[in-house]
Amino acid sequence: MNKALRLLYGCLLAISLSSSLLFAQSGTILINVREANQQPVIGATLRLTDRADTTRKLYAISDTAGKASFRVTAGRSYRLLVTSIGYKPLLHELLNAADQLTLIMQSDNVQLQGVSVTAAKPLVRQEDDKTIVDPEPIAATSTSAYELLEKTPGLFLDPDGNVYLSSTTPATIYINGREQKMSAADIASLLKSLPPNSIARMEVLRTPSARYDASSSGGIVNVILKKGVNIGMTGSANAGFNQGRFGNQFVGLNLNYNQGRRSSYLNLNYTRRNTYEQIQTNRAFSTDSILRQNAYTTYPAQIFYTGYGVGFEVSKKWDLNVDGRFSWNESNSSASNMNQISQISTDRLLSDNLNQIDGSNRLLSVTQGVTAKYKIDTLGSELITDVSYNFMGNRGSQDFSTQYLRPESPRTSGDGDFDSQRNLLAVQVDLKYKLTKSITLETGTKVTWQQFNSRQDYFTWRSNQRVPDAGRTNAFDYRENINAAYAQISKSFGAFLLKGGVRFENTNMDGHQRVPVDTTFKINRTDLFPYVYLSRRVAKVAGYELRSYLVYRRSITRPAYDYLNPAARYVDQYLFDRGNPALRPQFTENYEVNISVEDRPLFAIGQNNTRDIFTNVVYQDPARPSIAYRTYDNLGVNKETYFRALAGIPPIKRYFFVVGAQYNYNEYSGIYENKPLNFKRGSWSFFTYHSLKIDTRSTFTLNGFIRTRGQLQFYELSNFGGLNMSLNRKFMKDKLMVTLTANDIFFTNYYQFTLQQGSVSADGLRRNDTRRFGLTLRYNFGLRKKEERTNMFNMEAPAQN
Template structure:
């Protein structure tokens, strides 16, 4: 504890010292562009919006508002041709003539601009230019979902399935370049869910609410160290333009079952404040058909004893309300105070009839069972945020602070009704009907606070520093009851439990970035102290941990010439167990399958190195190596009941992952553009499983591509697809998967509306097949779902469409690991 606080204190003390010591504001860009805006009476034009646009295509590069003096300063402006756009409710829109920022120029003074008074309602200013579907940046890959047609009307999980380097398995677990342990953020904030709950949320989140997906394999020290495979940040659409504006969206999809989404996004901005709010509702019915084959062998002989064949046909309707509302108060030109609340309220249901049959080696039935399972879940999750931003001077010195309070409530009611039959198909009198119910309430309370400070030194050196603390408390109970008579239930002490868990993480970081001629450097160090306590109250068992870890990051970039750039990066990261995976409950899935948490599960540590080459700013080749110790792996083992198995998580020894990937945009014709991504990677797992040595190796291949076609008359189309070869995850073999989707869109209503029609998984090929054949275990699994869906969607934008100024959101890591419920 003392070590961490000394580390944090040294960072903040250094930041405070440098803030006091600096007396002259420093420029932080290639060139500084300055100027002044005056009203018709020659007084300063206060708080007008200015955009720096590229002259060749009018795409926005930077944006700001004037202060009380009517002046403005743009920093870090690179050489090129630009124009300024000036907009305000009180004045007519104004555009400057093109001007040039030349190489080696450090400051450029523009002529004073005098605006004309507005005599009528201003027409909206439209910034021309569409973002490319995929952008490669210094520390991340950006998928611009708003530019995708085939993603419209779908879900967030379907968006990720089309993203470069991302693989999603049948349970919605996400891996990046063959590595599991990905941290998912929403608007830079964790989701306060376990991995399973994150998957359920993404399966039901409308893609219409998503603006971008940021993929970071080696995030800088500013981000929490969680997520050994990297970070995926899903940025939701925000209505944050000047004046009043908003949008509405609706979609209807038809697969085997119907699915609908609808939402509204509103924003109202004035000089002193900005009010915003979003609401999205989804009503979906999904299905899942699961086939399992489990072979059991006679002890000591290795001969097949019998097999268990299971088929489950699940129907899963869900309803979810997701919302966000807040206000930003512009206290003065340099400080902003914000308040925000977001959350979700919803229900999920599973009707899960399951047929199980025991067969001998000659495939003759030795008995069977039929289960009618019914599970209902409900949740309400609220997160409250207070944030503050202070711009200390025009050099780029900035202080931000966030406090979050989240409370998540989740409840589940389970009812299992199983009837057993003999080999002749008649009800077995020696094996009476089993009727069981489960009541599972769960709550999680999370409080986090953090502060970040940015301080430039001269033109090309910048320091970032900050500190964060978080406190998590979860309370999980599970009570199972066996039916004795029609209205009489007996409590099952062996299956019931009560588990409380608390966690406190204190963190601090410091990061330096510098440009020197053709070199760019960035080094950072993050320290995190973790204190946990798991109390299994039923048997009075307490597991405590207290440890401190350091997480360094480093990047170096070298511009060989205008056509060739190389970059090398390194990071050390941690992936802590989900709260749910630490919970030692026995969660019954069916009479032959149950799940158990592991309170002794250790966090896994990963060290990753990447080397990249970018040709002509477009063609990227990346070589990566990652080693993970104490890798957490889901394993299956024989259960305590006859013919049963259980699923749990255990630490294997190591995972080695290395590979090479290629990303390129392709222009086939003026009307046909494409983005392609290909990756070849090798996974190796070593450790112990059921007292056997694990040494599994597999080289895999992944490819995806998006094609955009312009037809004319406002019509555009898109065709996308992916292919994943055979992969491994611990002891699990994952067989190849592929999918092709296509869509078309047209702008209508004076380009304020967009209508889209797309078909996801045209050939209905997206299915999961896997196997576990290790250490006496022989399991085959097949899983299919409602993947082929035709969707018609509509979006309409209204109000002032001037340039955007995005709201800030805080960033916490704990959220990915708390049970919350399905979205």
């Protein structure tokens, strides 16, 4: 595979270098925008995009004579998009820029107050080194941002809330361009509090540039929230429910306001949800003994969410935006775990006990950000300063008990309280400067400070006395400071775009375990992370441009405090968690080649080479084989080769679809329990999305995925997947939308797992409340711009002259 990758890189690079560089002269092109009756179209918006460098976009507004002009370079190809209220969008390809051009716009007969279906808007499109996902068609069938991610083609989520893109390393979640620096469980809780219709778009960066944190080895998913961008006062009210074994209900209100140089928005949402999780595990801890565990947990919760923001155009050069989010999550849990130890040869039950845990949890999340943008010139040069603060407080309690059924023994019980607080402050300055029309410099700095404090106090009842439980009680403080700086430069020449850069990161970690033992540690290190990106036009097939991208990136995954803390943490009487203070960070080098058609991704092939990979491992206690310790180790190296393809058809009258596939092949080599541990495993993932327009007001959609022979660390997963359907219809002059949904119709979105790891042999099943049927209502009000039709592959209407 290495030879094939090197050969492909070499061929594409040879093609690129063989092209001659052209130094062309610039000139002015005058554009006349007219109606069919030759009357001028006043105030139309014109966007001119350089086909060779899509980051270069010029804008103009037609004057009272319907005229606008651009400064262009002779010999280059451009794409011109013209939009105006009351007219259908018009797309024109400028292959050889002329001195003058007249464009005729077709009128749109739909009134402004209505919702019309006019322009082509892609669900998935490629923009340089990132994929843009428009969530609008999926949002109507989802109750939260978490569900929206689950249904996005090409994104996969595990039951713990981790998001996966190209590799088996989880992606990093950003919101409005800011890294959240939370655990997977905390991020999942945050995403479940976000209403789906508050999201404007999602940016998927599988190979982020030097501008982004190097800790994003698995890529980045950047969730961009909607802001007040409409004319006047607009908004929507929504409500709905869905029902599985348990039910979810939600209600929300979104307001947007824009007047002159000021815009604002307000999102309010209340959700009441409940779900369950079932985990069955069988673990052999000796040649003739097996431990069978069956855990069932319910999670009822209610969530209050508020999002707000205000934007100011201070002057023609200065923009200021203030935004924030507030989330309050009240949740409870009730867990029942049956534990049985049997003799394999005789199937005789040796031990039988029941663990029960009832808990309550209160989670408060507050985020506040301020962004200032200074426009340096009209070429796109800008200076952006972003300051953000995030607070997350988690407080709760637990009551636990164990009933010993065989051999019969007195019941044990206890209780505990926990309190944790996380404060994160980030300051980032980014400069984008156009040195020339074809050369762009990007540089910046970022400083983050994180403080995390946690305290857990547990007690057990002994002889009718409440005494401290040393096995569960712990307290620790954690400090983290990361200082970063980067510089990268991009240059377009002919059909090429070359971008290269390097990122410098200085990491400082200070952890202090106070209870039960002192496990203080400090980590200070500095690393460099290079990045290279090359794009060029390969060919033009049937009028469509075929463009290739080559990417190289180095990244780091740092061990979190929980991975480093060696103090044992009680899970149940058979399982403990503990960290490894000797754990080293893991480094990944990523190579990728991908191809897109127009702005739509087609296929990609790449490889991740990871050294010092730290993996979740399980060790059995030699003295007490029934007890296992779950921890992390740097066991070896992993080479992961992946292939991703995406295809579809344009709308055939009322129907279109997209289908995709991804293949991951892992080759692992390491040492476990002082013995060689090597394995090779391949896994396929398939996903699809279909849309059928029944009539002018009704649409049927279907989406689903299948994963075969999946992998989660050393766990081998069975085949699993899910199929979702929705039917929506508009009423009341298209202002009211009613949506019926059915998620995981065949109840197949669960998996069985096996773990064959040294002396550990286990298997089991994990299932959640994924099959649900629901109803959603959304009412749009206020004076609105015309909405756009979602078209998976953005098959544009022919250009008109």
